[in-house]
Amino acid sequence: MKISLIAAVGKNNEIGKGNDLVFKLPADMKHFKDITTGHIVIMGRKTYESIGKPLPNRKNIIVTRDKKYKSYGVDVVYSLEEAIKLAKINPNPSLALPLSGAGENTEIFIIGGGEIYKEVMKFVDKIYLTEINATDKKADTFFPEIIPVVFGETKREHHKKDEKNLYDYDFVEYERF
Ligand SMILES: NC(=O)c1ccc[n+]([C@@H]2O[C@H](COP(=O)([O-])OP(=O)(O)OC[C@H]3O[C@@H](n4cnc5c(N)ncnc54)[C@H](OP(=O)(O)O)[C@@H]3O)[C@@H](O)[C@H]2O)c1
Structure with missing residues (x-):
């Protein structure tokens, strides 16, 4: 099973501010939903609490070091290794709605933070990155460097800002060489 990462970054790699997103583009929210629906999402406890509920139609795995942490509708694990192992062992998510295509083609998405x-x-x-043409000096959480000898850009789709999306943005894909 492929292990992918998905994130939206500003020009300075900003991803978060006050445990929330920095930039909220409806087009990016839709892109995230389209790409991850039917798959497995793994996230840190802070990102999960920022979202506030399990993401529907996806198996949600939350990573925390707190052995007492519990939340309804998600799987809680205590390391990333455990998260990947759980995702691989049980590709058929225990969801109210059946997933189409769960199995061999199921992708594991690391969704932050x-x-x-x-x-x-x-x-x-693989990295699915939305590169947003904006900056925010108040950001407190940042995306790590994508090392060019490790990952190559394989796709880029440019979009202009519009009445709903306040900044230009690119949907970019990087793959490990
Ligand atoms: N722009 C984007 O694409 C995007 C995406 C996601 C999130 N975000 C933003 O990112 C920010 C949150 O990121 P963050 O860095 O503060 O937190 P985070 O990565 O979401 O979560 C960190 C928490 O995960 C747990 N954790 C981390 N590594 C672990 C490990 N190896 N083993 C077990 N548990 C582990 C710990 O939970 P415990 O403290 O419970 O032990 C840790 O405090 C928010 O502002 C959010 O909105 C942005």
């Missing part, structure tokens, strides 16, 4: 992204860069196969 900053602490988790830093830890997974050494083993992810």
Whole structure:
């Protein structure tokens, strides 16, 4: 199973501010939903609490070091290794709605936040990055460097800002060489 990462970054690699997103583009929210629906999402406890509920139609795995942490509708694990192992062992998510195509083609998505992204860069196969043409000096969480000898850009789709999306943005894909 492929292990991918998905994130949206500003020009200075900003991803978070006050445990929330920095930039909220409806087009990026849709892109995230389209790409991850039917698959497995792994996230840090802070990102999960920022979202506030399990993401529907996806198996949600939450990573925490708190052995007492519990939340309804998600799987809680205590390391990233455990998260990947759980995702691989049980590709058929225990969801109210059946997933189409769960199995061999199921992708594991690491969806943040900053602490988790830093830890997974050494083993992810693919990065789906929304590059937003904006900056925010108040950001407090950042995306790690994508090392050019490790990952190559394989796709880029440019979009102009519009009445709903306040900044230009690119949907970019990077793959491990
Ligand atoms: N722009 C984007 O694409 C995007 C995506 C996601 C999130 N975000 C933003 O990123 C920010 C949150 O990121 P963050 O770095 O503060 O937190 P985070 O990565 O979401 O979560 C960190 C927490 O995950 C747990 N954790 C991390 N590594 C672990 C490990 N190896 N083993 C077990 N548990 C581990 C710990 O939980 P415990 O403290 O419970 O032990 C840790 O405090 C928010 O602002 C959010 O909105 C942005």
